[in-house]
Amino acid sequence: MWVPIIHFNGIASPSHHHHLARGTQFPMACVHCGIDENSRNQTRFADLGELEQQPFHNHVDLSPSSMFSLKSNNITVASNITVASNNLHYNTLSSSIGCATDIVATTGAAAGGCLDTGQFMFQKGTTIGSSLGSGHIENWGESGIGDNSQQTDTSTDVDTDDKNQVNGVRRGAPIVTGSMEQSKIKTGDQKAGSESRSCKKESTEEESNVVSAYVQQLENSRLRLAQLEQELQRARQQGIFIATGVSGDIGHSVAGNGVLAFDLDYVHWVDEHQRLINDLRSAVNSSMGDNELRHLVDGVMAHYEEVFQLKSIGTKADVFHMLSGMWKTPVERCFMWLGGFRSSELLKVIGNHLEPLTDQQLMGICNLQQSSQQAEDALSQGMEALQQSLVDTLSASSLGPTSSGNVADYMGQMALAMGKLATLENFIHQADLLRQQTLQQMHRILTARQAARALLVINDYTSRLRALSSLWLARPRE
């Protein structure tokens, strides 16, 4: 079962990194004081990239078009991701915060899309929503949810009768709290804070009961979250790869940090690659000059070198993980060869898109195709020999009911088999080298414009494989 990995992208556009220094720009949830809904100040937003374009109303509109939405399934948690706890429901607090790894939105308002936990990583104590006024979001960075005061204030507005309000279309905009790492929800210090609390108003007896109950829940959840993070950390150190679905199972592959690191790095690499390709695409379409185009192409090629570095490290960490291709989408995995793409296949894909080619280029490409095919065949045969050799080794001494049960033999067999397994790394390494060299040779043969086109074609092809994977996974079943 393929477990998608968290994407660090923003919702709709390539990844941004937001720094705490820009704390004043974070939007805040306006848990709104019911008084005067329309007189709230204009909402302020963090420059969460794409969010700037969202039309935003005073009351946090958590409809899918709003700033974030949650992927309700299969988020893989990496240990250094700070999990945002989402308090979208006052009354479903426990369920939404309850599991550090379970970032399911329980609100109807926030449907679809992906939780960008990457956003929350560095937005400690971010509260999303409309601000209550300009400039009252100082001290964000430090205090985590140090705007506990804000919490309090906002929570004063909870209407006990109205349990179903969650989307902030009503008076209360839900609070989304950022990383619990630094959450300091102080139940005691419910001060107004430096924020100009024009929305602060008198709270009824009833409401303050609800407030304390709510705050208590928050506090419990915070503790629980901290506990879970600790467990996660411990498990990670023991080399357990944690893959979570909605149910929060722990996966069984014993892979360790190297695998996790590779998976995450690879996701980053893919995002960056896509960004570079997009730049290249617009350059090609805008009839940019050859020199600049070459510069961009060189950039993409240099970036390719990085992924081979990553794979080299990953192979040393866990060759079987690389071979398994779990870091690829299902369809890509199906066509995988020795831990990656098939060079000869890629060359066939771009083959028709390179015209016009000079005779020399044509010959070069044909030779490249043939030599890569031959190299692939040689490595494949080597792998077969390896497998056969392993079979021979493991079946060498007697098996079955008449087995003599000689321990020394057994250990000897195992030692031999271990040695053979070690050569697997070398095969993957050679396969990656082959891929790398094919790309380099292609780069050498083609002109900048041809190379640009080739890279775009390769990217289109890969994207389609990935899209096919998604479609397949989402297909309706009886």
Next chain:
Amino acid sequence: MQYQTESWSCSYMPSSRGAIGGDPLEHIERLASENAVVIFSMSSCCMCHAVKRLFCGMGVNPTVYELDEDPKGKDMEKALMRLLGTSPAVPVVFIGGKLVGSMDRVMASHINGTLVPLLKEAGALWL
């Protein structure tokens, strides 16, 4: 095109027991210069198998020395390790008496188009 197809059956010549030389490296170099394509290998090594298949697939008949079947194999293996600076020592390929290297070098030169001219020059490959 210009490459041989895989219809050639690959048969490589068995190791020749040359004169007992003192220095293993010298011995290696002498063996290497005796034939157009010389591969030092071990019968149990799968990467060696891959390299052999590569040449056979190109229609080249390499001369293969299996070090684990050679009385001086151990010394030669050590000498090769010193020569290449890597372990494992095998496979090692010589073309036209000159050292090409291990699998990665052979493959790299094949992909960048320098292997075939080298083979032709050594007389291992004909048009």
